[in-house]
Amino acid sequence: MALKLNTSLAGQTLKNPLMTASGTSGHSTLLSNYFPLEKLGAFVTKGVSSNAKIGNKPPRICETPSGLINCIGLENPGIKFFIDNYLPQFPSETLPLIVNFFGNSVDTYIKAAASLGQIEEIFALELNISCPNVQKGGILFGSDPIAAGDLVEKCIKATQGKPVFVKLSPAFSNFLETANQVMQAGAAGLTCFNTYPATDIDIQSKSFKLSLGKGGLSGPAILPLSLLKLHEIHTHFPEVELIASGGVNTAEDIIKYILAGANAVQLGTSILINPTSPIVLLDSLKNLCLKMGINNLMNLKGKVKG
């Protein structure tokens, strides 16, 4: 019997559950230097906003045990430039494209959602709520479930029907309530999760290793943290479609997330370490399924015992 790796999100079938994680494969098709992008279940772009952002000063990254902290600062050329120059590069017929976006106020979020919502080539949007709300004195949208629900509702209205996945921050202990609010607001599903606030210090210079003083931790180190939270969301909201993000580096990791309740799995830091990682993992996922006697990968969804 043929091995089925396909999954579905927002009613669309994806060839397989693997996608890029926002910010680790750029805004364009650079990654196609390393493998045909159509091999992916979907492609998620680096975050875009209405206005271009130049990003933070260097140093923007530092390495930690089994992890990576970044404070890139959401550098992007702005939505118009993205749509005009990068979007047309993508083989949107054969590769579902998910565009990650953000704002710094409710209005700029809505504006971004509206611009992207019109574009037919885009399969879905991923709304990053880990950003500070300048109008509310820099309080993070993700920290306030009601504000997050309200924001998501307005953005969905602006997109005129395009599926919107909300990317949650793991930094707030009320993430279950936020999940609940944004799903009630009409989100298509949730991306679990963004990076963890973290820092490192250079003892010689007695200063932080990142220009911003802190950044977001990604990589294998965070997998056990995000895996638990994703499973908690799945337990509370078993119907919700979940896209896992956090520390995936092997086929085993993919299966862990699916067992915990994920419909799809993003590769972030893993692509930075090895740009061919999506096809390497796809291959080893196939072999692992054969060895484990799995013929339909999605049958494993949420099937962890205990």
Add this chain to the structure above:
Amino acid sequence: MALKLNTSLAGQTLKNPLMTASGTSGHSTLLSNYFPLEKLGAFVTKGVSSNAKIGNKPPRICETPSGLINCIGLENPGIKFFIDNYLPQFPSETLPLIVNFFGNSVDTYIKAAASLGQIEEIFALELNISCPNVQKGGILFGSDPIAAGDLVEKCIKATQGKPVFVKLSPAFSNFLETANQVMQAGAAGLTCFNTYPATDIDIQSKSFKLSLGKGGLSGPAILPLSLLKLHEIHTHFPEVELIASGGVNTAEDIIKYILAGANAVQLGTSILINPTSPIVLLDSLKNLCLKMGINNLMNLKGKVKG
């Protein structure tokens, strides 16, 4: 000029800032098989409670990238047994002893605080608030700043004047508010932090790797997370005495925490990997200070730039 490594906590001078982290050096002096315990700045016991606890079923530990998840389950022989059998083993004249304790209700916390408060040989208590409150339906004390403050106030009253350090959980995003409440309630200082809720899945058996389904993540993987949070506490409450706990494995790590605002530093997982780690680190701390031209280690407290 002689190198000064001493620090002070609750008015007492410690020879150096190194102490064991609760639960990683047992309830007795087992560790003295590997080095004279008096080399430590202080010894922190594994948590004790009024009644003995047998702990959780195996498997109780699993390894993750640069980390360790445990669900030991606060196994302990009960306070009376501890006081009668283990406490006398400690060289309390030359080694400040900090006893970590917990309960499962306000009453059992107070009872434990009262029993330990009378013991002269104990320098200070460390109150672990990461435990579920059975009377409040299992809500964790650490998740509710007001309840935590109330609990701490009552325990301090019961100890009749012994310094009480409160060990915070990093799992709750309101940890600054909790820090504030427990300090107002009279805590001598804060231990930052306990482990992070985490899990791992065995894909062959499709079950969690730990008997409890989840546990607490410790080890190098968490250092960047706890370092940031400790620095945030130090920034908000610069006068508060802080004991760092989380991922320390080298002399560099000790200095990072001191630069971020710590008065003392605990070694947990590092001792499990190598029981001689406290003296290894003490030696390399001395060398590092000499190399860096530091002659009073505590002059670095909170001195990170930026």
Add this chain to the structure above:
Amino acid sequence: MNKLKPNFFSAPILSNQKIGKNYFCLKVKTPQNIDQVEPGQFAMLRGKWNYDPLLPRPLSIARAEKFQLDFIYEVRGRGTHLLSLMQPPREIEILAPLGNSFPPPENSLPLLLAGGIGFPPLYFYQQKYGGKLLAGFQTNPELDLFSDKIIATDDGSLGFKGNVLQLLESCTEINNYSTIMACGPRIMLKQLKNRCSPLQCNLFLSLEEKMACGTGLCHGCAVKSRQNDYFKICTDGPIFKSSDVNLEE
């Protein structure tokens, strides 16, 4: 018995060779004479890599003589794989000797039953004291240590086809032994405990559980006792009288 205190040291690798299908033998130099190490004791080993994998790995001592310790291990996961790549002149961090040991023979020699990679401590015992060793494997281990006659393989690729308990029943009279010592998968130990429960023999089991410290500090390596609380395998064991432990949890 004059038990050696555990010691943490950095041990130069003398050799680390493949000795069978997926088995390696690691020999290291020790800083002190370790003649007193007893079969059943183990060590925690860690290569000088960085923090991943983080924990040392427990391995039974397969031979201890003067200033040399030998281990026999199977490559299973990340830790043992990395270990198998370590060659002289690199060093390995070792904490040893740990745990209790199989009792030396009193009146008669014991029966020694090994399942899979459980054989090293029993092999050590046999080399030191004698005894009848039977060893079971899934498939031909391609080891040069044993006569085919004492081997059982699940797939019949070497020696007796079946498991080690079946080999036992086929080749010897279990009643002839007043002492049986065993090390292997939990399922084998359970079966053996059931098999022996009506008999008069003393059954000693070497148990395994995930270990972080190996020294009694972490309480990680629990096994239910007859009294319904927990033993620490690393310090109360790893060798237990079968009647003292509850293997059903």
Add this chain to the structure above:
Amino acid sequence: MNKLKPNFFSAPILSNQKIGKNYFCLKVKTPQNIDQVEPGQFAMLRGKWNYDPLLPRPLSIARAEKFQLDFIYEVRGRGTHLLSLMQPPREIEILAPLGNSFPPPENSLPLLLAGGIGFPPLYFYQQKYGGKLLAGFQTNPELDLFSDKIIATDDGSLGFKGNVLQLLESCTEINNYSTIMACGPRIMLKQLKNRCSPLQCNLFLSLEEKMACGTGLCHGCAVKSRQNDYFKICTDGPIFKSSDVNLEE
């Protein structure tokens, strides 16, 4: 120029030897002919260890011929230390070639200025195209690659006592060169840029920054541009015309 596309491959180590005080030379076999690699290009390297250290390390290509790539590196931290322990027959994961390169000489040969471990790409350049190389080190690097006459050391333990810019002023006329190429610490590059700004010469700098991917994906390796936004050093560089970048941020 017919630029080779970057390729991710597992490369068998041919040799990895100490060639100086704290310097090593790593030679690996490549799966494709890499004759077209140009001086200034670099690679991301990662040993097949586990997740710590996590990121590959950028190293300049010091020589590229047929199916062989050479790197010269200094052991600085955990990654390069682990790298220095890797010996044949182990393999290393390599992503190469990356980045742009120093321009080949047009009318006259350039002046090549190296600070510390900045010399490998300039050494490659000199071997391939010629040019006058001057190299500064903190102390005697104990390398067998250069004549003492082109070396400056801060402590005077070898060659000229001083830094490479002082050596330059002492031994040659900077105005004689229409093209200068440099690689070294940021502070040296800034000084050089200031020194050259009144002159007519073309100054090319090889820049460094922490890198996660080396391929333009992460936006980690930023340097301010003249236009006040950011270049990515790994794909817009690592070689920049000095007037295009703002080194003061």
